[in-house]
Amino acid sequence: MADSVRDEFPPHGVDLLNPSPARVYDFLLGGDYCYETDRRFGEQALRVFPKLRAVARANRLFLHRVVRYLLRRGVRQFVDIGAGLPTMGHTHQVADVFAPGESQVVYVDHEPVTVAHSRVLLDRDGDEKRHAAVHADLRDPDRLWQQVAATGVVDLDRPVAVLLIAVLHLRQLDSRGVDVGPRAVARYRELCRPGSYLAISHLTDEGVPIRAKLAAFAELAAVWRSKQEVEALFGDFELVEPGVTWTASWHPEETVRDAGFAVPGESAMWAGVGRKV
Amino acid sequence: MPEWFQRYTGDEPHANEVRAWHSERIPAWLEAEPYTFAMFAPESADEIADHLRLREERRVLFSSSSPPRYHVVFSESSFWRSPGGPGVAVDQIRHLLGLAAEHDWLHVRVIPFEVSMRYSAPDFTLMSMGDTDYVYVEHLNGALYLDKPEDRHAYEEYWKDVVRLALTEAGSREFLERLVRELRDRMSR
Numbered sequence: 001m002a003d004s005v006r007d008e009f010p011p012h013g014v015d016l017l018n019p020s021p022a023r024v025y026d027f028l029l030g031g032d033y034c035y036e037t038d039r040r041f042g043e044q045a046l047r048v049f050p051k052l053r054a055v056a057r058a059n060r061l062f063l064h065r066v067v068r069y070l071l072r073r074g075v076r077q078f079v080d081i082g083a084g085l086p087t088m089g090h091t092h093q094v095a096d097v098f099a100p101g102e103s104q105v106v107y108v109d110h111e112p113v114t115v116a117h118s119r120v121l122l123d124r125d126g127d128e129k130r131h132a133a134v135h136a137d138l139r140d141p142d143r144l145w146q147q148v149a150a151t152g153v154v155d156l157d158r159p160v161a162v163l164l165i166a167v168l169h170l171r172q173l174d175s176r177g178v179d180v181g182p183r184a185v186a187r188y189r190e191l192c193r194p195g196s197y198l199a200i201s202h203l204t205d206e207g208v209p210i211r212a213k214l215a216a217f218a219e220l221a222a223v224w225r226s227k228q229e230v231e232a233l234f235g236d237f238e239l240v241e242p243g244v245t246w247t248a249s250w251h252p253e254e255t256v257r258d259a260g261f262a263v264p265g266e267s268a269m270w271a272g273v274g275r276k277v
Numbered sequence: 278m279p280e281w282f283q284r285y286t287g288d289e290p291h292a293n294e295v296r297a298w299h300s301e302r303i304p305a306w307l308e309a310e311p312y313t314f315a316m317f318a319p320e321s322a323d324e325i326a327d328h329l330r331l332r333e334e335r336r337v338l339f340s341s342s343s344p345p346r347y348h349v350v351f352s353e354s355s356f357w358r359s360p361g362g363p364g365v366a367v368d369q370i371r372h373l374l375g376l377a378a379e380h381d382w383l384h385v386r387v388i389p390f391e392v393s394m395r396y397s398a399p400d401f402t403l404m405s406m407g408d409t410d411y412v413y414v415e416h417l418n419g420a421l422y423l424d425k426p427e428d429r430h431a432y433e434e435y436w437k438d439v440v441r442l443a444l445t446e447a448g449s450r451e452f453l454e455r456l457v458r459e460l461r462d463r464m465s466r
């Protein structure tokens with residue numbers, strides 16, 4: 001991607017030369033939205049860290065459990081930021097299985113092909129009154145919030161669940177090269193009403209030496225945060241049980257029978273849900 | 278969709294048999310997603326979504342309960358002349374191999390570069406409807422529907438050459454799999 005394009009918030013156009021995080025993740029989940037560049041990148045990464053498929057899967061299943069958990073707690077509005085491609089069950093599909101017709105979901109991504117695929121999927125099995133896909137960038141929280149409000153699908157004056165699943169570990173650089181991820185999250189915490197929830201998952205190398213193994217992959221542009229740093233992302237939100245833990249260990253009773261990890265730390269991602277009081 | 282294309286797309290699902298020769302390109306209904314994007318370079322999420330929707334429309338045959346027997350012969354050139362470079366060509370070939378493996382009515386064959394041809398004709402499609410047969414020939418700004426017997430005869434004769442020179446289906450599959458490996462090697466270098 002040319003630097004001028006990288007500076008655009010959000011970027012436009014289709015980048016066919018570089019692997020895209022959304023499509024590499026799709027490759028790891030066994031989806032078919034990925035291109036040759038993504039497959040190559042994914043295959044190389046798998047050679048040095050074969051558990052990566054299980055990592056991606058554990059993360060996606062964490063997302064599914066979060067959605068059901070929040071529905072059980074009465075949440076009906078979801079803002080899914082960095083939503084990615086609709087592989088292995090998209091948020092609105094998981095929600096509609098659990099509570100048919102009850103929830104509203106706005107998907108947000110800054111990668112336009114990803115947004116387009118979400119829209120095409122919504123043409124088929126969405127409800128335009130309850131679902132939308134927005135092309136916006138998380139690094140610009142106020143504008144993103146406006147764009148989400150403009151869909152008319154969610155009412156931002158009422159509590160919402162803000163999902164930031166597997167996105168904040170992708171370096172969120174501003175035009176000066178500063179990672180503004182944490183600052184953006186702080187702004188989302190301010191923007192949402194009390195009673196709102198924030199769900200986060202985030203790559204780390206505290207469980208296994210994944211960072212060292214993937215060090216050669218500059219394109220990965222990952223930030224490896226510690227448990228403490230991930231907890232800090234929740235600010236003054238109250239963490240729900242069991243706090244920040246491994247994706248595979250967060251309410252595992254539902255889906256994680258055998259995640260394929262010898263120890264939960266192999267899931268290489270911290271995960272948690274907090275509530276604004 | 279341009280008007281001159283409509284009769285063709287309307288007829289396609291009802292045809293008994295379709296035979297197509299492509300010397301330099303991949304027809305829309307067989308395009309891989311990145312191939313389409315490389316060709317049209319859509320910018321906004323809206324434009325991209327429109328291309329995806331149009332792409333679905335062009336792919337109706339794959340969900341038809343009675344698709345025509347479909348024979349497509351490509352010149353090797355169609356794969357090298359890919360918009361977007363070798364990565365997109367690899368995607369395109371894999372996509373095509375996947376479709377041919379999945380749909381037994383779709384027959385894909387290739388004429389490699391090393392096969393000498395008397396003359397490489399521009400792309401055409403022989404449409405056999407049972408009652409009205411015609412040859413569909415696209416040009417840059419429209420298309421011809423040739424239904425005069427002498428025109429059809431000329432194309433039928435040319436088609437005989439095409440199928441005589443093409444690798445078998447199995448041979449074409451192996452050829453394309455080799456081409457994927459070769460393109461991937463080039464990308465690693």
Ligand SMILES: C[S@@+](CC[C@H](N)C(=O)[O-])C[C@H]1O[C@@H](n2cnc3c(N)ncnc32)[C@H](O)[C@@H]1O
Nearest residue numbers: 022025082083084109110111137138165166167
């Ligand atoms: C690894 S995928 C995660 C998909 C999904 N949330 C999940 O966890 O299953 C990360 C997604 O975040 C998107 N993303 C990265 N940076 C972003 C930004 N600044 N604004 C919006 N989306 C972003 C990428 O395009 C990609 O689709």
